[in-house]
Amino acid sequence: MTRKREYRLPPPKLTDAELREFTRPSELPAQPWRYTITPHLVTLLTHIAEAAGENQPVNRKTHHTTEHEIVDLTLKQTTRTSAYWLIIVMSLFSSFGQTMMGAHFVPFLTDRGISTVQAASMMGLLITVGIPARLVAGLIVDRIKIGYLRFLMAAGIFIQAIGIIIFLADQSTATIYAWLLLYSIGSGISSGVGLPLQARYFGRKSFGSIVGLSGALQLPVGLVVPSIVGWVYDSSHSYNSIIVLVAVLLCISGVVACFIRRPRVPPQLTDTLQTIG
Numbered sequence: 537m538t539r540k541r542e543y544r545l546p547p548p549k550l551t552d553a554e555l556r557e558f559t560r561p562s563e564l565p566a567q568p569w570r571y572t573i574t575p576h577l578v579t580l581l582t583h584i585a586e587a588a589g590e591n592q593p594v595n596r597k598t599h600h601t602t603e604h605e606i607v608d609l610t611l612k613q614t615t616r617t618s619a620y621w622l623i624i625v626m627s628l629f630s631s632f633g634q635t636m637m638g639a640h641f642v643p644f645l646t647d648r649g650i651s652t653v654q655a656a657s658m659m660g661l662l663i664t665v666g667i668p669a670r671l672v673a674g675l676i677v678d679r680i681k682i683g684y685l686r687f688l689m690a691a692g693i694f695i696q697a698i699g700i701i702i703f704l705a706d707q708s709t710a711t712i713y714a715w716l717l718l719y720s721i722g723s724g725i726s727s728g729v730g731l732p733l734q735a736r737y738f739g740r741k742s743f744g745s746i747v748g749l750s751g752a753l754q755l756p757v758g759l760v761v762p763s764i765v766g767w768v769y770d771s772s773h774s775y776n777s778i779i780v781l782v783a784v785l786l787c788i789s790g791v792v793a794c795f796i797r798r799p800r801v802p803p804q805l806t807d808t809l810q811t812i813g
Contacts, residue, residue: 539543611745617738619737623750628784630785631758634779640762640778642656644775652760662720665720666727689726689729690791691790692729693789696723698785699714700782738799752783
């Protein structure tokens, strides 16, 4: 039998420079095992820390949300908070005056002997002054703590009430302008705070649903109030009782705004809170 020949590749030829590169002393310290164990040790300690955190008992009690915690509530969780329903009550009371002003303010002015053209220009003043007030409110909202938003909202509502009270104290054309000016400023402030307040309190997860439900709950006010105000005027031939009612509702709404605290964190979200530094 003939024996098969084994063919072996010749060893690669290295240049002198390559040979020196491969044979030069290592720059690592004399204990290279440290560099091998250290990454694994870090990984092991990380897993131990995570396991310790998972084994800690979870506090199922609700707690107040701190300034730096971000909470995204669902629509169902939002409707279970007292803050949401206080916002609804505040909005319903304050929107009574806005609906009355939008539907009956021009007839109110013409009933006092003011021409239709002048009444229309005064309504333009009501809308125009509110624009810069809303912009200023937005700038303030971005610079104050979340806990102060309710007080800014209350300030805007009380400014509206002060304007009406000034008119009721001395019913003249000059006080009507004061009413319009203060009411427009206060309305701009409260409008500029309303949506950011809900976004900061309830998060962005279901913000569209939350705002949509709030608008739906306030819709009956816009449908019913103009008819009620018209019926009262036809019965008494005066808007004074309605104006007094608007001032009272605005004062109540401002007080309610002061008690709208940021909602507590639901128990199921206690472990999923994200903190911003």
